[in-house]
Amino acid sequence: MNLELNIQTLVAQSVKELYKLEIETNQIQLQKTKREFEGDITVVVFPFVKAARKSPEGAGQEIGEFIVKHNSLIASFNVIKGFLNLSINKSYWIDLLNLIHLNPNFGKAETAAEQNTMMIEYSSPNTNKPLHLGHIRNNLLGFSISEIQKANGWKVVKTNIVNDRGIHICKSMLAWKLFGNSETPTSTGIKGDHLVGKYYVIFDQAFKAEIKDLMSKGFTEDEAKKTAPLIIEAQKMLLAWENNDPETRKLWEMMNGWVYAGFDETYKVMGVDFDKIYYESETYLTGKSEVERGIKSGVFTQRDDTSVWADLTADGLDEKLLLRADGTSVYMTQDIGTAKLRYDDFDIKKMVYVVGNEQNYHFQVLSLLLDKLGYSWGKNLVHFSYGMVELPEGKMKSREGTVVDADDLMEEMISTARETSEELGKLDNCTELEKAEIAKMVGLGALKYFILKVDPKKNMTFNPKESIDFNGNTGPFIQYTHARIKSVLRKADDLGLNYRNSIDNQIEISDKESYLIQLVGEFPAVVKQAGEEFSPAIIANYQYELVKEYNQFYHDFTILKEENEQLRLFRLVLSDAIAMVIKTGMKLLGIEVPERM
RNA sequence: GGUCCUGUAGUUCAAUGGAUAGAACAAGUGUUUCCUAAACACUAGAUCCGGGUUCGAUUCCCGGCGGGACUACCA
Numbered sequence: 100m101n102l103e104l105n106i107q108t109l110v111a112q113s114v115k116e117l118y119k120l121e122i123e124t125n126q127i128q129l130q131k132t133k134r135e136f137e138g139d140i141t142v143v144v145f146p147f148v149k150a151a152r153k154s155p156e157g158a159g160q161e162i163g164e165f166i167v168k169h170n171s172l173i174a175s176f177n178v179i180k181g182f183l184n185l186s187i188n189k190s191y192w193i194d195l196l197n198l199i200h201l202n203p204n205f206g207k208a209e210t211a212a213e214q215n216t217m218m219i220e221y222s223s224p225n226t227n228k229p230l231h232l233g234h235i236r237n238n239l240l241g242f243s244i245s246e247i248q249k250a251n252g253w254k255v256v257k258t259n260i261v262n263d264r265g266i267h268i269c270k271s272m273l274a275w276k277l278f279g280n281s282e283t284p285t286s287t288g289i290k291g292d293h294l295v296g297k298y299y300v301i302f303d304q305a306f307k308a309e310i311k312d313l314m315s316k317g318f319t320e321d322e323a324k325k326t327a328p329l330i331i332e333a334q335k336m337l338l339a340w341e342n343n344d345p346e347t348r349k350l351w352e353m354m355n356g357w358v359y360a361g362f363d364e365t366y367k368v369m370g371v372d373f374d375k376i377y378y379e380s381e382t383y384l385t386g387k388s389e390v391e392r393g394i395k396s397g398v399f400t401q402r403d404d405t406s407v408w409a410d411l412t413a414d415g416l417d418e419k420l421l422l423r424a425d426g427t428s429v430y431m432t433q434d435i436g437t438a439k440l441r442y443d444d445f446d447i448k449k450m451v452y453v454v455g456n457e458q459n460y461h462f463q464v465l466s467l468l469l470d471k472l473g474y475s476w477g478k479n480l481v482h483f484s485y486g487m488v489e490l491p492e493g494k495m496k497s498r499e500g501t502v503v504d505a506d507d508l509m510e511e512m513i514s515t516a517r518e519t520s521e522e523l524g525k526l527d528n529c530t531e532l533e534k535a536e537i538a539k540m541v542g543l544g545a546l547k548y549f550i551l552k553v554d555p556k557k558n559m560t561f562n563p564k565e566s567i568d569f570n571g572n573t574g575p576f577i578q579y580t581h582a583r584i585k586s587v588l589r590k591a592d593d594l595g596l597n598y599r600n601s602i603d604n605q606i607e608i609s610d611k612e613s614y615l616i617q618l619v620g621e622f623p624a625v626v627k628q629a630g631e632e633f634s635p636a637i638i639a640n641y642q643y644e645l646v647k648e649y650n651q652f653y654h655d656f657t658i659l660k661e662e663n664e665q666l667r668l669f670r671l672v673l674s675d676a677i678a679m680v681i682k683t684g685m686k687l688l689g690i691e692v693p694e695r696m
Numbered sequence: 697g698g699u700c701c702u703g704u705a706g707u708u709c710a711a712u713g714g715a716u717a718g719a720a721c722a723a724g725u726g727u728u729u730c731c732u733a734a735a736c737a738c739u740a741g742a743u744c745c746g747g748g749u750u751c752g753a754u755u756c757c758c759g760g761c762g763g764g765a766c767u768a769c770c771a
Binding site: 128130133135136141143145146148149155179180181182223225262265266267404406415416417420422423424425427429430455456457458459460461463484486487489491494519520523525541549552553554556557558559560562565568569570571572573575576578579580582583586587590591628636640643644647650651653654655657658659660695696 | 699700701702707708709710711712713714715716719720721722727730731732733734735736737751752763764765766767768769770771
């Protein structure tokens with residue numbers, strides 16, 4: 100039985116005996132004792148003072164006496180206002196450290212023989228332009244959430260739905276056809292996704308020019324947008340694509356091929372991957388047939404112009420278009436098809452979509468539509484909705500050229516890490532290969548941590564200057580602490596010290612040290628909470644707190660030069676355990692930690 | 697107009713309904729014959745406004761005010 104549960108049980112017993120109160124043990128509030136007070140664990144006694152007809156101090160005193168009498172692990176207690184602060188025997192903490200240190204899977208839930216499958220969709224790019232900062236948050240969250248759920252005992256299938264068809268791709272294709280002069284990634288040396296993105300921009304510029312021209316001839320803006328020759332041509336291309344026109348398909352395959360090669364490179368640097376990739380071009384037909392099935396069963400209706408709609412007004416929403424009048428499908432259509440195929444392909448217990456909060460409405464509708472189509476799982480889809488990434492000067496706008504490109508940003512972070520290492524002379528004894536590896540770990544660590552430490556639900560501001568900082572509450576600070584510990588452990592190894600065995604629980608340790616063990620002991624609960632709340636930020640904040648405490652310890656105490664041999668071994672074991680938790684925790688964030696930096 | 701999200705130091709972020717609201721950055725000052733100073737320590741600074749529930753509210757509820765998203769035959 101763990102100590103917290105034990106204390107809760109004793110408190111319940113004590114209020115029953117003392118005040119004849121029946122309280123559920125899990126209703127007893129425990130918290131870590133605040134730093135400025137004596138003790139390790141605090142019982143909040145306010146909830147029962149009224150019924151006990153005692154003062155908070157009186158009740159605390161009586162309960163404290165009861166607990167100390169019945170559990171020898173509680174060394175002493177003090178009461179301040181309605182807070183009962185318990186001091187735990189140091190031997191308990193040393194025993195706990197010994198257990199943690201021997202457990203290589205510490206922090207992870209035990210995996211059941213029959214694991215449930217959670218499918219997590221993230222990334223979901225369009226193939227008409229390269230990935231940007233918004234995609235970075237999406238990818239990092241999706242990957243990290245996947246790791247966290249694995250640690251919580253789920254079998255995770257990471258998936259990606261590539262929006263490889265649609266009007267946006269046709270725009271790039273058309274622009275390339277008209278203005279491209281047969282450029283290719285090879286002929287230009289431009290990364291494939293960037294090259295296709297370039298033509299998307301060119302389309303937009305030419306389209307705008309046409310609109311302006313039409314408006315000068317007396318058309319309204321709306322009319323101009325609908326009748327400009329370029330948009331008509333792009334729509335024709337979409338139709339040709341859906342009708343399997345060989346020439347259009349060939350161009351589409353070629354340009355998408357460029358984009359995939361580019362994306363693969365970006366994903367590789369970012370360190371994210373997928374178990375199963377779906378392409379809209381392969382799922383939208385299933386979506387269409389599902390919609391047709393819906394018309395037959397009467398849940399959707401076809402209008403006179405042949406467009407198809409779902410009426411969701413009874414659910415408090417609007418009407419939703421599912422097929423255009425020209426028969427082509429929309430975003431929602433393919434999402435219906437993709438969902439169905441996924442449930443056909445896998446035994447999914449929980450389906451999670453990592454998609455920005457601007458699509459909250461979309462997923463509300465998707466869930467309802469699938470339910471109307473008769474899928475029992477429709478209402479159980481989880482939209483993991485995260486906030487926008489903004490720049491200090493506001494939203495990213497492609498028009499104004501303020502979009503932060505993913506490749507550029509990662510490269511910049513890595514080269515800055517490299518420069519900083521060199522300025523500090525940290526890697527003078529490393530090979531060129533090691534230097535490059537460490538710069539990559541640190542640069543990406545800074546970027547990833549900067550983004551993941553923020554509560555996913557909230558919008559966040561991305562300040563390039565601050566994200567590139569390596570001091571304070573940053574990824575590199577945590578990585579640095581790991582490297583420091585590893586350096587000490589290497590020296591301990593050189594000295595032939597054996598810190599693999601259990602530590603005698605009778606040695607005298609400081610409050611700082613027992614507090615560090617208490618913090619380390621919280622790790623499994625933190626992982627569990629991060630899984631339940633889908634929040635890598637909870638892991639990140641915990642890691643920072645742990646590392647900050649450790650650095651104080653490192654500063655104030657000596658490890659290798661400690662003369663008491665048992666104490667020296669204890670500090671090595673403590674350091675080793677903390678390095679282990681740092682490494683495991685950072686891995687849950689998709690961040691690697693170096694042995695030296 | 698409707699639906700949803702959000703408002704904490706100058707800035708970026710924390711705080712299961714619990715003690716004197718924590719950090720970091722930015723500013724200033726100190727610490728190295730000692731295991732990595734990418735560190736540690738010190739100084740200054742905040743809950744948008746008004747009600748309600750509660751022994752106790754940054755947190756929950758209601759009403760304002762401010763910011764954002766969605767409400768496309770875009771994705």
